[in-house]
Amino acid sequence: MVFRREGEVSPGRAGSGGGLGRIFGGSPIGVIIRLALLCVIVGLVLDQLDINAFQLFRWAVDQIEDLIRNSADILKLIGRYFLIGACVVIPIWIVMRVFNLGSGRR
Structure with a gap:
C-alpha cells in the first residue's frame, strides 16, 4: 500500500491525459490507435470467414x-x-x- 501526500500525483497516472484519460481509459491518442488496429484485425478475420x-x-x-x-x-x-x-x-x-x-x- 502506497501512501501519498495530499496533492501528489501517482506515477502510474501521470501523462494519462487528465479528464479525457479517465474517460478513454488512457491516453486518447493511444486508445484511438489501439481501437483502429483492433478494428482492422477484426475486419480481416470477419472477411476471411465471409461474414x-x-x-x-x-x-x-x-x-x-x-x-x-x-x-x-x-x-x-x-x-x-x-x-x-x-x-x-x-x-x-x-x-x-x-x-x-x-x-x-x-
Whole structure:
C-alpha cells in the first residue's frame, strides 16, 4: 500500500491525459490507435470467414426478435398454468382458513 501526500500525483497516472484519460481509459491518442488496429484485425478475420457486418447485425436483430417472441409464448403458458392452479389452490386455501378460524387457532 502506497501512501501519498495530499496533492501528489501517482506515477502510474501521470501523462494519462487528465479528464479525457479517465474517460478513454488512457491516453486518447493511444486508445484511438489501439481501437483502429483492433478494428482492422477484426475486419480481416470477419472477411476471411465471409461474414458481412450487415449480416451479423441482421442475425443479432433476428435473435432478439425470436427471444421476445418466445418470451411472450412462455408468459402466456405460465399465465395459463397460474389460472388453472388458482382454480384449485384458492378454494382449498379459503376452506382451510375457514376451518382454522372455527378452531380458534391463528
